[in-house]
Amino acid sequence: MHVLRGHLWAVAVAAAAWLATLTGGVRAHPHVWITVETTVLYDKGQFTGLRHRWTFDEYYTAMAIEGLDKNKDGIYDRDELSELAKVNIDGLKEFGYFTYPVVAGKDVKLKDPQDYWLEHKDNALSLVFTVPFVEPVPQNAKDFAFVVQDPEFFIAFLPAKTDPVKFSDGVPKSCKATIGNPKHEGDDADERLAKAFAQLARPVSATKAVSIDCSGP
Numbered sequence: 001m002h003v004l005r006g007h008l009w010a011v012a013v014a015a016a017a018w019l020a021t022l023t024g025g026v027r028a029h030p031h032v033w034i035t036v037e038t039t040v041l042y043d044k045g046q047f048t049g050l051r052h053r054w055t056f057d058e059y060y061t062a063m064a065i066e067g068l069d070k071n072k073d074g075i076y077d078r079d080e081l082s083e084l085a086k087v088n089i090d091g092l093k094e095f096g097y098f099t100y101p102v103v104a105g106k107d108v109k110l111k112d113p114q115d116y117w118l119e120h121k122d123n124a125l126s127l128v129f130t131v132p133f134v135e136p137v138p139q140n141a142k143d144f145a146f147v148v149q150d151p152e153f154f155i156a157f158l159p160a161k162t163d164p165v166k167f168s169d170g171v172p173k174s175c176k177a178t179i180g181n182p183k184h185e186g187d188d189a190d191e192r193l194a195k196a197f198a199q200l201a202r203p204v205s206a207t208k209a210v211s212i213d214c215s216g217p
Contacts, residue, residue, distance in 0.1 A: 030156035033057040036148050037160045040212060042171040046136035047212065049111075050099060050146065051168075054127045054157075061125040076120035085118040088127060097131055098157065100204050101146035102196040108146075109134040139172065139214045145193050147209040151202045165210050175214040180207060 039051040056064070068080050078085075092098070093112070101108035116129035137144050148157045159165075165177040189211075197206040 030153060032060050032155045034155060034157050035160050036157050037164055037166075038148070038210070039166045039168055040171075040177065041130070041132075041168045042139070042175075043136075045139050047133070047139065047144070048136045049130055049132035050101070051130045052099070052128065052148070056125045056127075058123060061120075061123065064125055065120060078117050078119070081118035081120065085116055085127065088118070089113050089116050089129060095150075096202065097129075098150055098155070099131055099146065099148055100197065100200055100202075101133070101137075101144075102193070102200070103137050103141045103144045105143065105192060105196045105199075107196075107200055108137060139175065143189060143192050143196065144213075145196075145206070145209045145211040147197065147204055147206065149204045149208065151204050159208070172214055174216040175212065176216060178211045178213070180209070
């Protein structure tokens with residue numbers, strides 16, 4: 001049962017596709033809601049990856065943790081959640097971890113996740129994991145952005161209300177993160193990003209993309 005629950009990612013997307021065939025392509029509605037917090041990782045003049053914290057809605061949390069409190073102490077510790085964490089990470093790989101970074105109009109390839117675990121706090125389950133970039137992105141790269149999104153919209157990813165995007169230590173003070181297409185007078189950066197995301201293997205919307213810009217003073 002827990003394996004099936006852990007593979008919610010695969011089941012969710014497959015179900016959305018199946019529903020579309022029955023309804024003539026009607027847009028799927030989200031069945032899982034996830035609040036997203038992301039730390040953009042920086043090291044020696046380059047961005048090296050993203051560290052996500054995804055906090056699941058109360059209904060998915062209740063379903064996912066059922067029966068996992070092995071010692072019956074009312075606490076779901078990392079050891080008890082470790083198997084579910086691995087199953088979730090393994091299942092996410094097929095969908096590119098729903099993480100789509102681009103730079104200069106091209107997608108940024110991701111390595112397999114590192115340092116992943118599940119936490120249960122305040123009746124909410126959170127998956128924490130790091131996805132390194134195959135090739136680091138220079139801090140002065142133009143049109144560097146990423147979006148966390150399910151193209152099928154079966155899973156709704158929502159930015160956290162407080163500090164949805166942070167930088168790791170050492171990042172220059174000039175670096176800023178903006179949610180949504182950047183709009184600079186006399187510049188077509190918003191259009192370029194929209195085209196970049198539309199050309200991905202799984203096209204996603206740039207309207208909720210996070211743009212990283214270190215060109216400021």
